Structures are given as C-alpha cells and as structure tokens.
Amino acid sequence: MIPELGHFALVLAFVVALAQSSLPMLGAARGDRRLMAVAGPAALAQLLLLAVSFGALTYAFVVSDFSVALVVAHSHSAKPLLYKISGVWANHEGSLLLWVNMLALFGAAVALFGSNLPPALKARVLAVQGMIAVGFHAFMLFTSNPFLRVFPVPADGNDLNPILQDPGLAFHPPMLYLGYVGFSMAFSFAVAALIEGKVDAAWARWVRPWTLAAWVTLTLGIGLGARWAYYELGWGGWWFWDPVENASLMPWLAGTALLHSAIVVEKRDTLKSWTILLAILTFGLSLLGTFLVRSGVLTSVHTFASDPARGLFILGLFAAAVGGSLTLYAVRAPALKGGGLFQPISREGALLLNNLLLATACATVFIGTLYPLFLDGIGGATVSVGPPYYNTTFMPLLAALVFVTGIGPMLAWKRGDLAAVLSRLTLAGVGAVAAALVAWRLETQGPILAVAGIGFAFWLLLATLIDLAGRFGLGRGRPAEIWRRAVGLPRSAWGGALAHAGLAVALLGMVGTTLWAAENIRVMRPGETTTLGGYDYRFDGTEQVSGPNYSSDFGRFTVSRGGAVVAVLTPEKRFYPVQGTPTTEAAIKTTAAADLYVVLGDPDGQGGWTVRVFHRPLAMWLWLGFVMMSAGGAVSLSDRRLRVGAPARRGLAAVAARPA
Amino acid sequence: MPRSRLPLILLFLLPVIGLAVLVYYLVAALDPARDPNRVATVMIDQPVPSFALPPLDGERPGLANTDLDGVVLINFFASWCIPCRVEHPLLTELAKSGVVIHGIAYKDKPEDARAWLNELGNPYTRIGADSNGRVAIDFGVYGVPETYVVDRQGRIRFRQVGPFDPTTIEETLKPLLRELRQ
Numbered sequence: 001m002i003p004e005l006g007h008f009a010l011v012l013a014f015v016v017a018l019a020q021s022s023l024p025m026l027g028a029a030r031g032d033r034r035l036m037a038v039a040g041p042a043a044l045a046q047l048l049l050l051a052v053s054f055g056a057l058t059y060a061f062v063v064s065d066f067s068v069a070l071v072v073a074h075s076h077s078a079k080p081l082l083y084k085i086s087g088v089w090a091n092h093e094g095s096l097l098l099w100v101n102m103l104a105l106f107g108a109a110v111a112l113f114g115s116n117l118p119p120a121l122k123a124r125v126l127a128v129q130g131m132i133a134v135g136f137h138a139f140m141l142f143t144s145n146p147f148l149r150v151f152p153v154p155a156d157g158n159d160l161n162p163i164l165q166d167p168g169l170a171f172h173p174p175m176l177y178l179g180y181v182g183f184s185m186a187f188s189f190a191v192a193a194l195i196e197g198k199v200d201a202a203w204a205r206w207v208r209p210w211t212l213a214a215w216v217t218l219t220l221g222i223g224l225g226a227r228w229a230y231y232e233l234g235w236g237g238w239w240f241w242d243p244v245e246n247a248s249l250m251p252w253l254a255g256t257a258l259l260h261s262a263i264v265v266e267k268r269d270t271l272k273s274w275t276i277l278l279a280i281l282t283f284g285l286s287l288l289g290t291f292l293v294r295s296g297v298l299t300s301v302h303t304f305a306s307d308p309a310r311g312l313f314i315l316g317l318f319a320a321a322v323g324g325s326l327t328l329y330a331v332r333a334p335a336l337k338g339g340g341l342f343q344p345i346s347r348e349g350a351l352l353l354n355n356l357l358l359a360t361a362c363a364t365v366f367i368g369t370l371y372p373l374f375l376d377g378i379g380g381a382t383v384s385v386g387p388p389y390y391n392t393t394f395m396p397l398l399a400a401l402v403f404v405t406g407i408g409p410m411l412a413w414k415r416g417d418l419a420a421v422l423s424r425l426t427l428a429g430v431g432a433v434a435a436a437l438v439a440w441r442l443e444t445q446g447p448i449l450a451v452a453g454i455g456f457a458f459w460l461l462l463a464t465l466i467d468l469a470g471r472f473g474l475g476r477g478r479p480a481e482i483w484r485r486a487v488g489l490p491r492s493a494w495g496g497a498l499a500h501a502g503l504a505v506a507l508l509g510m511v512g513t514t515l516w517a518a519e520n521i522r523v524m525r526p527g528e529t530t531t532l533g534g535y536d537y538r539f540d541g542t543e544q545v546s547g548p549n550y551s552s553d554f555g556r557f558t559v560s561r562g563g564a565v566v567a568v569l570t571p572e573k574r575f576y577p578v579q580g581t582p583t584t585e586a587a588i589k590t591t592a593a594a595d596l597y598v599v600l601g602d603p604d605g606q607g608g609w610t611v612r613v614f615h616r617p618l619a620m621w622l623w624l625g626f627v628m629m630s631a632g633g634a635v636s637l638s639d640r641r642l643r644v645g646a647p648a649r650r651g652l653a654a655v656a657a658r659p660a
Numbered sequence: 661m662p663r664s665r666l667p668l669i670l671l672f673l674l675p676v677i678g679l680a681v682l683v684y685y686l687v688a689a690l691d692p693a694r695d696p697n698r699v700a701t702v703m704i705d706q707p708v709p710s711f712a713l714p715p716l717d718g719e720r721p722g723l724a725n726t727d728l729d730g731v732v733l734i735n736f737f738a739s740w741c742i743p744c745r746v747e748h749p750l751l752t753e754l755a756k757s758g759v760v761i762h763g764i765a766y767k768d769k770p771e772d773a774r775a776w777l778n779e780l781g782n783p784y785t786r787i788g789a790d791s792n793g794r795v796a797i798d799f800g801v802y803g804v805p806e807t808y809v810v811d812r813q814g815r816i817r818f819r820q821v822g823p824f825d826p827t828t829i830e831e832t833l834k835p836l837l838r839e840l841r842q
Contacts, residue, residue, distance in 0.1 A: 281675075291686070296690075308690045308691070311690045312690055315686055315687060323676065323679055323680070323683070326675045326679055327676050329676075330669070330675070333672050334668050334672055370682070370685075373686070377685040381702075
C-alpha cells in the first residue's frame with residue numbers, strides 16, 4: 001500500500017512538473033501575473049509530493065518490505081538501520097528519486113526565499129527547473145521505477161554490497177547530488193536570463209548563493225568519496241582518475257570557474273558571456289556524469305546501471321537540455337552588452353585567467369575521460385587513459401592556478417599594479433622557496449616535482465595570509481583597531497581566504513600522499529616485524545570476531561618507532577555471507593607527518609597472512625584542506641550581502657551602496 | 661548582418677557543434693553489441709607466439725607452435741569453466757566436419773582436464789597443459805573459453821571471446837575458414 005502511495009505521489013509530481021515547466025514560462029512571455037504565480041506553489045507542491053514518495057521508499061527499506069523489488073535487490077533484514085536508510089539511494093532508481101528531491105528542494109527554496117526576484121525572472125527560473133524535473137520524472141516512471149513489486153515475496157533480500165555499508169559513503173551521494181542539483185539552479189538562472197535577454201549585476205547577485213551552496217556540497221561530496229576510497233578500498237590511494245570520479249571533478253572545475261566569474265559580473269558588469277556559458281556547461285557536465293554512470297558505456301567500479309535503453313533516455317535528456325541551452329546561448333549571447341573595461345593586469349584579468357585555466361583543466365579531464373570512447377567509435381585501437389596522462393596535463397595547470405590564486409585577490413579592479421603586489425608578496429616567495437628547501441632536505445630521495453609542489457602550496461598559503469592581513473591592516477594601528485577591522489571584514493573575505501588556504505593545504509596532502517608514498521607487501525607470520533618509513537610493524541596475530549551481518553578476521557599490529565610503541569593497529573578482513581563478498585577494513589594511524597596504513601590480505605593457509613603496509617606522508621592535510629575549502633565556502637555563504645532575501649528592501653539599498 | 665559579426669556567431673555556435681559531435685559518439689557507444697568490458701585483441705595478423713606445452717598425460721602428444729600445420733583452431737578451455745561445457749558440443753561438431761582443433765587446458769590440473777574430456781568427449785587433435793597460464797598471457801587471453809583461428813602462415817586471424825554460438829559459427833567462422841583454405 002505504502003509503495004503504491006509513493007508511486008502515485010511520483011506520478012502526481014510529474015504532472016505538477018509539467019504544469020510548472022509550461023505555465024509560468026507562458027506567463028512571463030505574456031506578462032500574465034496569474035500564470036507566473038503558478039510557479040511558486042507548483043514548486044512547493046512538487047517538493048511535498050516527492051518528499052512523500054521518498055518517504056514511502058525509505059519506509060519500505062526500513063521495515064524491509066521485500067515485496068518491493070528494489071528492497072530485495074539492495075537490502076537485508078540483518079543490515080544495520082543506517083545502511084537500510086542509505087540503501088535507499090545506493091542504487092540506480094533510489095538515487096534518482098533522491099536527485100529529484102534535491103531538485104524540488106532547490107526549487108522550493110527559490111519559491112520561498114526568492115521574494116526579491118523580479119516575478120518574470122522567478123517564473124522563468126522555476127519553469128526551467130520544472131523542465132529538468134519533467135525529464136527526470138519521465139526517466140523514472142518509464143524506465144527506472146523504484147516502486148516495482150515482486151511476487152512471490154522472497155524471505156529476505158540480497159543485501160547491500162558490503163563495501164557500501166559505511167558511514168562515509170552513506171552521505172557521499174546526498175552531498176554530491178546537492179552539488180549537481182545546486183548547479184541546476186545556476187543553469188536555470190542562466191537560461192532564464194538568456195530568454196529575458198538581460199544579464200546584469202543583480203542577476204549575478206542572485207546566482208551566487210546557489211552556486212556557492214552547490215560548490216560547497218560538491219566539494220564535500222568529492223572529499224567524502226575520496227576519503228572513503230582511501231580507508232575502505234585498501235589500496236592506499238584516494239583518486240584513481242576513474243571515469244566516474246572525473247565525472248564529478250569536471251562540474252567542480254567548471255563550477256569553481258563559474259563562482260569566480262559571477263563575482264566579475266556582479267562587481268564590474270563584464271565577463272557575462274563567460275559566466276552564462278559556464279553555468280550551462282557546469283550543469284551540462286553534471287548531466288553528462290549522470291549519463292556516464294548509468295548507461296554502461298564506460299567500465300568503472302562506480303557504474304550503477306548498464307542498460308543501453310536507459311542510457312539512450314538520459315542521453316536524450318542531456319542532448320535536449322544542453323543542446324537547447326547552448327543553441328539559445330549562440331543566438332542570444334552575442335547581444336549581451338558588456339559593461340566595465342579592464343586592463344589585462346587587474347583583478348578582472350586575473351579572474352579571466354582563472355576561468356581559462358579551470359576551463360582548460362576541465363577540458364583535459366574531459367578529453368582523458370572520453371578519448372577511449374571516441375577512439376573506439378572511429379574504429380581505432382583500444383586505449384586506456386590513466387595517471388600518466390593526467391599528471392602531464394592536469395598538474396601543470398594546477399600549478400599555474402595555485403600560483404595565480406596567490407596574486408589575483410590582491411590586484412585592484414580595473415587596473416592593477418603587479419609590481420606592487422609582487423613586492424608585497426616577497427615574503428610569500430621567500431617562504432615558498434624556504435619550504436621547498438626544507439622539503440628537499442627531508443626527503444632527498446623524492447622526485448623534484450614534490451619539492452616544487454610543496455613550494456607552490458606554501459606560496460599560496462602565505463600569499464593568502466598576507467592578503468588577509470593586508471585587508472584588516474595588520475601592523476597598522478593599535479591592536480584594538482586591528483581587531484575591530486578584522487571583525488568588520490565581510491565574511492566573504494574570510495571565506496575566500498579560508499578556501500584558498502584550504503586549496504594550499506590540500507595540495508600539501510596531494511603531494512605527500514602521491515609523490516612521497518611508500519609501500520611494503522609481504523607475507524607475515526605472527527611475531528614477525530617489518531619496517532617502513534622509519535616505523536616498525538610487528539604482527540601480533542589474528543582472532544575471529546562476529547559482526548551483525550559479517551564475520552571477521554581481526555588482525556593486530558603493534559607499531560613502534562625507535563623502540564617506543566606508537567600505536568596498535570587492527571585491520572580486518574571481513575566476510576559478508578549474504579552477498580558472499582569479502583571486504584578489507586584498513587587500519588590507519590594518522591599523525592601530522594604521515595598516515596600509517598595497514599591492510600590485512602588473504603591467509604596463505606600455512607599460518608601466514610599477506611600484509612600490505614603503506615606510508616602516506618601528509619595525508620591528514622589533504623582531508624583538512626577539503627574541509628577548509630568547504631568551510632570557506634560556507635562562511636562566504638553566510639555573508640549577509642549574499643542573502644538577498646534578508647534584510648528587507650531598505651537593507652538591499654544599503655547593500656548596493658557598500659563599496660566593492 | 662555585417663560581415664564582421666559572422667565569425668562571432670560562428671564562435672558562439674562552436675559549443676553546440678561540439679555537443680552534436682559528442683552526442684553522436686555517445687549514441688554510437690550505446691550500441692548494445694558493444695561491450696565496454698571486452699578488450700580487443702592486438703594479436704590479429706600477428707604470428708602465433710612461440711610456445712611448447714607438455715601433454716595432459718603420457719599417451720597423448722603435447723602442443724607447440726611448431727605443431728601447427730594448415731588452418732587450425734586453438735581453443736583455451738578448463739574443466740572448471742561452465743561456458744566451456746556449453747560450447748563443447750559445437751566444437752565436437754566442428755571437429756567431425758574436418759576442422760582441426762587443438763586444445764590448451766588453462767590453469768587446470770591434468771587429471772581434472774582428463775576426467776572432463778573423458779566425460780564429454782575429446783574434439784582436440786593435440787592438447788597442451790598450460791597449468792600456470794603463461795602461454796595464455798602471451799596470447800592475451802583474459803578468460804576461458806577463448807578460441808583463435810590460425811592460418812597457414814601461422815598468423816592469428818580471428819579470436820572468439822567466450823563460448824561459440826551456432827550463429828557465430830555459421831556466419832563468421834565457417835566463411836573465414838573457407839577463405840583461409842583457398
């Protein structure tokens with residue numbers, strides 16, 4: 001009964017989306033206020049209906065209703081509750097339902113908090129959201145129905161893939177989807193602006209919060225995924241350049257460019273074409289990612305579904321959405337009137353360079369991901385594209401980006417003084433070289449690239465701190481004045497500094513874990529010791545332990561350095577009987593300098609166990625960097641100037657008067 | 661429109677054109693006959709790798725690349741492989757019709773392979789025992805069953821990944837064998 005209600009709610013939501021996508025658009029074209037007013041209530045109704053639908057599916061999972069085919073395929077009565085719930089979205093159909101819920105959430109947010117938007121723009125934005133919703137609802141109802149029943153009802157389910165039964169991974173899809181769907185908001189705004197034929201500072205001010213919110217959650221989502229891969233998959237790495245990983249990186253790169261480009265539109269009324277194009281491309285890349293994961297065209301550990309029929313449907317959605325918007329762009333964008341002129345050396349120039357670097361980086365990842373497909377299509381050889389390609393193409397761009405990010409925020413608008421900025425950054429340069437020398441001294445065996453990477457990271461970190469200190473005049477005046485200026489600094493300044501610093505810190509972690517990594521694989525017997533990275537690992541044996549839906553071999557390792565015990569690590573090798581799959585639970589000891597990482601492999605049948613020990617320097621800073629970037633974005637988001645809904649209109653005028 | 665505007669419009673149309681190209685290749689990739697997990701062989705038109713495998717037992721002869729004479733099939737099989745069972749009757753029929761098939765027992769214990777052949781029948785002229793799978797690596801085998809068609813010059817001309825089915829035998833294999841024998 002409840003699944004049927006959920007199904008019915010989904011159908012109703014589809015109908016509401018049809019109304020939401022057509023009537024307000026018509027109303028905006030005619031100036032008919034009543035038709036335009038359909039948008040808000042429609043968006044809210046959609047959210048309500050989809051929440052009911054999602055609730056019904058969640059209920060089916062939580063009570064283990066095995067008459068629902070999806071529950072049978074992905075759940076089990078013995079599974080812990082958290083994973084019963086996360087199992088709702090850990091599959092193709094359920095994750096789509098989550099997707100459209102997020103879409104409806106953003107639409108409802110615009111309906112509720114967008115009272116400052118001009119009615120026509122609001123109507124058009126919600127109409128475009130409605131169109132996207134129509135596409136995805138149709139996809140679900142016609143090809144991927146989560147509420148299909150199965151008879152006879154089996155006694156129990158097939159369980160969720162054990163490697164997905166993990167707290168980090170439970171939240172990875174929701175975060176990612178908030179990001180992808182959040183960018184649909186920017187897309188809707190862009191298309192609405194193209195239809196209206198007007199892109200101005202006010203438009204940019206409305207777009208920025210949504211884009212920023214999407215960016216924050218996407219950063220967290222990618223970070224969670226990487227973190228999960230690191231500690232769950234047991235290969236000591238966190239990024240594989242897997243096509244589906246790239247599918248999340250591309251919208252992130254384009255979204256970062258969009259975020260910064262929108263600032264220029266708001267502050268200087270220029271770079272409009274760029275910003276609109278980036279908004280379309282970012283969401284287009286999200287849709288492309290959705291297609292790659294669910295169509296079966298690429299082999300990946302991540303792929304959800306491999307059904308060409310479904311793939312064709314999504315491809316149609318993708319082609320319609322992106323093709324339509326890009327055609328509209330081709331027609332309308334040339335007429336967009338640019339405002340402020342600027343010198344090449346200026347903050348606008350730096351942000352334009354930022355756009356170019358990020359877009360190029362995005363293009364290299366795009367080419368790397370789709371090249372095998374393309375080559376296969378023209379009948380060429382089968383190739384695989386992996387780290388060697390990305391290291392050669394992506395890393396130099398990242399390095400250039402990190403370098404420019406140190407300088408850019410300090411340049412003035414319209415006409416910047418590069419010499420003055422560079423002289424202010426002398427300390428950063430000196431610090432960077434010093435850090436690189438220290439790094440070289442500590443790890444003389446490592447590649448020179450690592451030393452350069454550390455140098456770049458410190459450059460950015462110090463440059464960001466110098467910029468921040470300059471903004472509140474550290475060193476000028478009494479401490480109380482300095483404090484007052486610091487507290488009075490807009491949150492977006494703090495947020496931006498935190499995010500840029502986060503990038504630098506994350507870069508430290510990236511360099512350490514990839515370029516200074518060490519590994520030791522051996523067969524060990526209880527009592528034996530192995531050494532890696534200055535630490536001794538003594539294998540103390542294993543014991544058998546039982547969990548709620550698994551049995552496990554629990555290994556114990558005593559780690560010491562110079563005779564003193566540092567940690568006791570307990571890696572596990574688990575076996576989940578229902579799915580019949582084993583998993584490894586790595587044991588990680590995190591220190592500021594490095595991660596000590598031990599994985600228990602298979603027994604060799606003669607009392608020995610295959611053991612992999614990894615030494616991953618600076619791993620902790622990578623995760624800290626991700627958190628800092630997201631936190632920076634969140635702090636920026638909390639800036640009152642970005643929340644157009646509050647304060648009241650009086651406050652809005654005051655915001656407009658505040659200097660850029 | 662003024663001539664100076666034309667290149668601008670073309671520039672703005674670039675993304676749409678790029679999208680069209682992308683969608684074209686993605687549609688091609690969705691072809692159900694295309695299996696992204698299938699690795700195309702690089703061995704087509706290459707000479708058979710040199711190998712010399714011991715026999716399954718003292719009675720039957722082993723298999724080496726020097727033993728290959730005329731147009732032959734080399735079939736990688738194993739007693740633990742279920743699809744090999746499925747394709748076995750088709751191989752028996754082919755052998756009866758005069759096609760020379762040599763077998764390579766892949767990562768199989770000789771006694772298990774012998775028992776399997778005793779149970780199902782032996783369509784192979786010669787059999788080599790590749791217990792550690794090294795020869796399979798040279799061929800580029802990544803699963804069983806796999807069958808290679810070798811021509812008179814000792815070059816690989818065709819590879820079948822997975823078990824044969826009657827359609828492939830009639831429409832692809834037999835015409836190829838006819839062509840190679842001329």
